Amino acid sequence: MGRKFSKYHGAGNDFVMIDGRTEPFDATPERVAALCRRRTGIGADGLMILESDPAEEFRMRYFNADGGEATMCGNGGRCIALFAHHLGIGGMRKRFIGVDGPHTAELLRVEGPEGEIRLGMIDVRRVEVHPEYLFLDTGSPHYVEFVESVRGVDVAGRGAAIRHSAAFAARGGTNVNFVEIVSDGHIRIRTFERGVEAETLACGTGATASAIAAAVRTGSPCRDYRVDVEGGTLRVAFEPDGKGGFTRIELTGPARKVFEGEFANDFRRDGEPEFQKKS
Numbered sequence: 496m497g498r499k500f501s502k503y504h505g506a507g508n509d510f511v512m513i514d515g516r517t518e519p520f521d522a523t524p525e526r527v528a529a530l531c532r533r534r535t536g537i538g539a540d541g542l543m544i545l546e547s548d549p550a551e552e553f554r555m556r557y558f559n560a561d562g563g564e565a566t567m568c569g570n571g572g573r574c575i576a577l578f579a580h581h582l583g584i585g586g587m588r589k590r591f592i593g594v595d596g597p598h599t600a601e602l603l604r605v606e607g608p609e610g611e612i613r614l615g616m617i618d619v620r621r622v623e624v625h626p627e628y629l630f631l632d633t634g635s636p637h638y639v640e641f642v643e644s645v646r647g648v649d650v651a652g653r654g655a656a657i658r659h660s661a662a663f664a665a666r667g668g669t670n671v672n673f674v675e676i677v678s679d680g681h682i683r684i685r686t687f688e689r690g691v692e693a694e695t696l697a698c699g700t701g702a703t704a705s706a707i708a709a710a711v712r713t714g715s716p717c718r719d720y721r722v723d724v725e726g727g728t729l730r731v732a733f734e735p736d737g738k739g740g741f742t743r744i745e746l747t748g749p750a751r752k753v754f755e756g757e758f759a760n761d762f763r764r765d766g767e768p769e770f771q772k773k774s
């Protein structure tokens with residue numbers, strides 16, 4: 496008997512999902528990394544375990560593709576809400592707990608090829624404004640730099656250098672966002688993700704950080720941004736909290752189940768997962 500998994504993505508940010516309510520999953524860094532590996536594993540930017548919780552409908556644990564457990568994933572939060580719906584948990588408005596605190600997710604649409612999920616995220620208590628960049632914690636750490644055009648940015652090279660720079664070492668590194676202002680309330684971003692150690696097609700906490708940073712940098716009164724990412728379009732809405740931070744942050748966008756499968760509980764000696772051969 497192997498372990499069932501499902502594969503989801505939110506605007507191209509993709510995840511392995513495991514239901515850990517009745518049978519705990521031993522998420523060692525080696526096993527998570529092996530499952531997320533693009534060529535010999537399932538392939539994903541991250542892995543999430545849905546666990547039971549005494550106070551909320553469920554608990555979300557998030558792991559980056561390198562196997563490290565992280566604090567929050569915006570696109571992951573939207574996808575796990577759809578996963579919970581497919582498991583028959585709760586109604587169209589889900590409450591769940593992540594490492595960084597409680598979240599709500601509204602399933603605006605679940606029929607058809609892609610669901611539309613709105614995720615209530617954490618507050619942003621402080622926005623650091625530096626001459627060359629802004630830094631925000633939207634449940635995960637984000638560096639935000641404004642550029643003329645995201646097309647020409649060496650995201651792989653510059654992203655890796657900033658992600659590993661000493662300036663962010665105390666925070667365990669940072670995710671890196673390059674942001675182009677298309678118009679008031681409309682930005683285009685590309686993100687180098689910590690823990691994936693590469694550019695991803697979308698990053699929910701990054702889109703949130705970039706939209707708030709755009710409002711701060713431009714002084715725009717706009718509080719509802721369209722965010723174009725490589726994998727599609729997200730919407731970010733927020734309100735100032737009157738103390739220099741932001742609250743009532745919402746991240747809305749597509750989420751979709753792609754496939755499901757099964758892997759053997761005991762991985763091969765070389766650390767690669769053994770996938771059940773469908774009979």
Ligand SMILES: N[C@@H](CCC[C@H](N)C(=O)O)C(=O)O
Nearest residue numbers: 568569570635689698699700
């Ligand atoms: N893709 C995620 C962010 C995942 C966590 C991030 N890589 C980190 O290291 O904290 C999102 O959609 O927010």
